[in-house]
Amino acid sequence: MTGTPVVFVVDDDPSVRSSLKFLISSEGLQVESFDSADSFLRRKPPDAPTCLVLDVRLRGLSGLDFQRELAAKNIRIPIVFITGHGDIPMTVKAMKAGAIEFLTKPFRDQDLLDAVRIALERDRARREQEKEVADLQQLFKSLTPREQEVISMVASGMLNKQIAGQLGVAENTVKVHRSRAMEKMHAQSFVELVRMIEKLKSPSEKAS
Amino acid sequence: MASSESVRKIDNRQLIEERWRTAFENSAIGITMADFAGRYFASNKVFQNLLGYTESELYQLTFLDVTYEEDRRANQELVKELVEGKRQHFEIEKRYCRKDGSLVWVRNNVALVPGMADVAPFWFAVVEDITERKQEESARRYSEERHRLVVETASDAVISLDESGAILLANPATTRVFGYDPAELIGKPLTVLMPEYFRKLHDDGFRRYLTTRERHINWQGTELTGLRKNGHEFPVEVSFGELTKDGHRVFTGFIRDISERKQAEEFRKQAQKAIQTAQAELARVSRLTTMGELAASIAHEVNQPLTAVNNNSNACLRLLANQNLQPDVLRQALEEIVADGTRASAIIARIRAFIRKAPAEKNRLDVNEIIGEVLAMMGHGFEENRILLQSELAQALPLVLGDRIELQQVLLNLIMNGIEAMTAVTDRPRLLWVQSRIDESGDVLVAVRDSGAGLGLEGDRVFTPLFTTKANGMGMGLSISRSLVEGHGGRLWATPNSPHGAVFSFTLPVAAGSPS
Numbered sequence: 001m002t003g004t005p006v007v008f009v010v011d012d013d014p015s016v017r018s019s020l021k022f023l024i025s026s027e028g029l030q031v032e033s034f035d036s037a038d039s040f041l042r043r044k045p046p047d048a049p050t051c052l053v054l055d056v057r058l059r060g061l062s063g064l065d066f067q068r069e070l071a072a073k074n075i076r077i078p079i080v081f082i083t084g085h086g087d088i089p090m091t092v093k094a095m096k097a098g099a100i101e102f103l104t105k106p107f108r109d110q111d112l113l114d115a116v117r118i119a120l121e122r123d124r125a126r127r128e129q130e131k132e133v134a135d136l137q138q139l140f141k142s143l144t145p146r147e148q149e150v151i152s153m154v155a156s157g158m159l160n161k162q163i164a165g166q167l168g169v170a171e172n173t174v175k176v177h178r179s180r181a182m183e184k185m186h187a188q189s190f191v192e193l194v195r196m197i198e199k200l201k202s203p204s205e206k207a208s
Numbered sequence: 209m210a211s212s213e214s215v216r217k218i219d220n221r222q223l224i225e226e227r228w229r230t231a232f233e234n235s236a237i238g239i240t241m242a243d244f245a246g247r248y249f250a251s252n253k254v255f256q257n258l259l260g261y262t263e264s265e266l267y268q269l270t271f272l273d274v275t276y277e278e279d280r281r282a283n284q285e286l287v288k289e290l291v292e293g294k295r296q297h298f299e300i301e302k303r304y305c306r307k308d309g310s311l312v313w314v315r316n317n318v319a320l321v322p323g324m325a326d327v328a329p330f331w332f333a334v335v336e337d338i339t340e341r342k343q344e345e346s347a348r349r350y351s352e353e354r355h356r357l358v359v360e361t362a363s364d365a366v367i368s369l370d371e372s373g374a375i376l377l378a379n380p381a382t383t384r385v386f387g388y389d390p391a392e393l394i395g396k397p398l399t400v401l402m403p404e405y406f407r408k409l410h411d412d413g414f415r416r417y418l419t420t421r422e423r424h425i426n427w428q429g430t431e432l433t434g435l436r437k438n439g440h441e442f443p444v445e446v447s448f449g450e451l452t453k454d455g456h457r458v459f460t461g462f463i464r465d466i467s468e469r470k471q472a473e474e475f476r477k478q479a480q481k482a483i484q485t486a487q488a489e490l491a492r493v494s495r496l497t498t499m500g501e502l503a504a505s506i507a508h509e510v511n512q513p514l515t516a517v518n519n520n521s522n523a524c525l526r527l528l529a530n531q532n533l534q535p536d537v538l539r540q541a542l543e544e545i546v547a548d549g550t551r552a553s554a555i556i557a558r559i560r561a562f563i564r565k566a567p568a569e570k571n572r573l574d575v576n577e578i579i580g581e582v583l584a585m586m587g588h589g590f591e592e593n594r595i596l597l598q599s600e601l602a603q604a605l606p607l608v609l610g611d612r613i614e615l616q617q618v619l620l621n622l623i624m625n626g627i628e629a630m631t632a633v634t635d636r637p638r639l640l641w642v643q644s645r646i647d648e649s650g651d652v653l654v655a656v657r658d659s660g661a662g663l664g665l666e667g668d669r670v671f672t673p674l675f676t677t678k679a680n681g682m683g684m685g686l687s688i689s690r691s692l693v694e695g696h697g698g699r700l701w702a703t704p705n706s707p708h709g710a711v712f713s714f715t716l717p718v719a720a721g722s723p724s
Contacts, residue, residue, distance in 0.1 A: 015551065016512055019523070022519065082515075084508040105512070107518075
């Protein structure tokens with residue numbers, strides 16, 4: 001089950017921070033704000049879609065440095081940057097590193113809210129996909145080693161006869177392993193099973 | 209008769225002898241006689257005085273006794289030749305040793321008078337005191353020697369010419385300076401040592417000087433160009449002197465190779481120029497960055513509360529639209545809006561106080577001078593942007609009372625704006641006019657006109673802080689410039705330029721006591 005989406009705001013200016021929180025929550029979104037990158041990192045991530053509204057000019061660590069740090073820690077939270085005075089190279093750098101949007105203060109409220117929505121949607125999709133892969137992995141683990149072997153070969157396009165030959169078993173035995181595996185994986189069809197195995201092979205592939 | 213005749217003869221001989229004696233005694237020149245062995249037996253006063261001996265003392269001595277040791281041998285040789293009949297008489301320049309031990313130079317004319325029946329042969333000498341001449345001669349020889357030494361060892365080429373311009377003499381240094389051996393140059397015209405283009409000029413000048421004696425160039429330390437034997441030209445410094453010898457004029461030139469000095473001067477000039485350029489560039493950059501940084505920091509400071517005000521107001525509007533606004537939420541939002549509004553004006557007040565705190569240093573200034581300084585600061589800014597600069601500066605502008613740096617900033621800002629306004633112009637010349645004059649009310653007026661895009665409908669809004677028509681502008685330059693001009697008691701405004709562009713003008717009141 002997935003919880004309510006949360007928007008995190010990190011800005012060291014109290015007025016801006018509080019007004020961002022008020023603006024975003026006026027759209028019915030749950031907002032949590034932090035005065036520094038460190039205090040944000042101390043917050044345990046919720047089991048819900050999240051995004052980060054981040055000021056580029058922070059005390060100490062800059063917003064761009066923080067973006068890099070999050071990537072290094074494999075925290076894949078979508079980021080909406082806001083800045084007092086953003087130049088083009090800075091924007092390009094942030095966008096290349098995967099930022100959703102780069103807004104210059106004072107920005108139009110709709111632009112910010114749109115960016116936040118896109119960010120949350122992207123995070124939701126990512127989470128969904130990751131969950132699907134995790135579930136499939138769970139099911140795959142419930143198969144016997146021989147069943148795992150057989151359906152991997154099936155998914156790679158080998159015929160039952162070829163599999164039997166390679167494993168040194170009867171073709172009927174292969175058919176039994178295959179139908180048991182389909183049952184355990186809750187695959188409705190042969191085609192669905194192949195797609196499941198493909199997803200398992202590339203667990204890091206993003207929804208986008 | 210015969211006897212009376214012989215008496216007359218005797219009288220006559222006595223008369224002649226008397227005359228000779230008188231002449232001998234009163235001669236202005238020393239006269240002396242010595243016997244064959246050389247012992248004096250007769251002498252006149254002049255001779256006695258010359259040697260400082262009395263007559264009787266002298267007759268105790270021979271000529272060798274009074275002849276200076278070093279000159280005796282030469283004297284004896286000549287005496288011998290005379291005795292041997294090889295010559296009739298001789299001349300000698302020699303030194304006598306006077307009674308007091310001092311030496312005296314003499315020139316003697318000596319004859320051996322042959323003996324007669326009752327008279328033994330004797331020496332007859334006419335003695336001329338030449339001490340003075342000898343001293344002069346020696347002094348001249350010393351001085352000539354000294355001059356020769358100076359010329360020979362001089363590091364400059366020393367070259368003498370005759371009236372035809374031909375080289376009479378060249379010293380050894382000539383080889384080092386021009387590459388010619390001195391012997392090669394003798395008799396050649398001086399013009400071989402100068403480049404082709406200078407030869408006619410020299411010949412004409414030289415001829416003109418010989419006839420008119422008018423000097424057309426400075427004879428002491430003139431810088432000219434020399435030509436080496438290998439064909440290379442090099443800078444020289446030349447000094448001339450003139451001297452008349454036996455009715456002929458001789459010119460002597462001292463020629464110094466100043467290649468190294470010139471090169472050092474050139475290096476120094478270049479270094480100085482580089483320093484000046486660097487200083488102007490530094491001044492320009494520091495002005496620009498100060499403006500830019502100030503503007504950026506103001507923008508950021510003011511942006512924060514403005515962003516908060518925007519966010520809070522927009523949030524309230526959204527909640528209102530959804531009919532979802534609780535009074536205490538509204539109150540809190542409004543309180544924050546007020547607080548942020550207050551914060552923004554506090555920032556502005558702080559900047560104002562800061563600007564006021566730095567007291568402007570007011571001096572009497574020439575506005576044209578400031579225009580010149582700012583144009584210099586721009587450096588290559590005009591060329592780089594292909595801008596044609598025209599300045600029309602009124603002569604003898606009255607002085608204004610102002611802060612040089614602030615007025616430079618204002619002018620620099622207006623010029624930079626003008627240049628930026630023309631960067632997109634490609635279909636007409638990019639013209640920037642800078643003008644200074646007295647306006648109708650007697651103030652000094654400075655105008656900066658461009659042929660750029662112009663202000664359109666924006667008009668006076670360009671002076672509003674944070675307003676900008678530029679892609680990369682901060683919107684602070686003109687508002688700061690206006691407050692700086694107003695701080696000087698003047699005005700800054702913009703008008704459209706015809707047919708293209710804008711004119712930014714500012715006035716400054718004339719300083720009290722300045723002639724207007």
